[in-house]
Amino acid sequence: MPTTRRTVKRYLRRRISRHALDLFDSMMKLEQSASCELACSTTNPDCVACKQYWDHHDKLHDELRLTSWQWPAFSSFENDKPDAMERFKALKAASDADKRAAK
Numbered sequence: 001m002p003t004t005r006r007t008v009k010r011y012l013r014r015r016i017s018r019h020a021l022d023l024f025d026s027m028m029k030l031e032q033s034a035s036c037e038l039a040c041s042t043t044n045p046d047c048v049a050c051k052q053y054w055d056h057h058d059k060l061h062d063e064l065r066l067t068s069w070q071w072p073a074f075s076s077f078e079n080d081k082p083d084a085m086e087r088f089k090a091l092k093a094a095s096d097a098d099k100r101a102a103k
């Protein structure tokens with residue numbers, strides 16, 4: 001019997017809201033601007049970039065309605081958790097498509 005396969009990517013993309021994209025874009029900007037490369041502990045109150053980044057991350061995690069074991073919300077690192085890397089690709093693709101559409 002033939003089955004219809006749905007990729008994780010496609011499944012997620014439908015759930016990426018405007019708000020989620022805004023959060024993702026802000027996180028990408030923070031990642032590029034942070035001199036610490038976001039390597040600080042989240043409990044380090046002195047690093048504004050890290051605090052903002054993880055604040056955004058928590059909001060994005062909620063926005064995508066991820067469960068507590070779907071952590072982090074996304075990862076751009078190689079060899080990280082496959083589902084987190086998949087979410088990064090989906091968010092990046094949605095963000096890029098959004099930017100192209102805005103031009």
Ligand SMILES: [Zn+2]
Nearest residue numbers: 036040047050
């Ligand atoms: Zn930092």
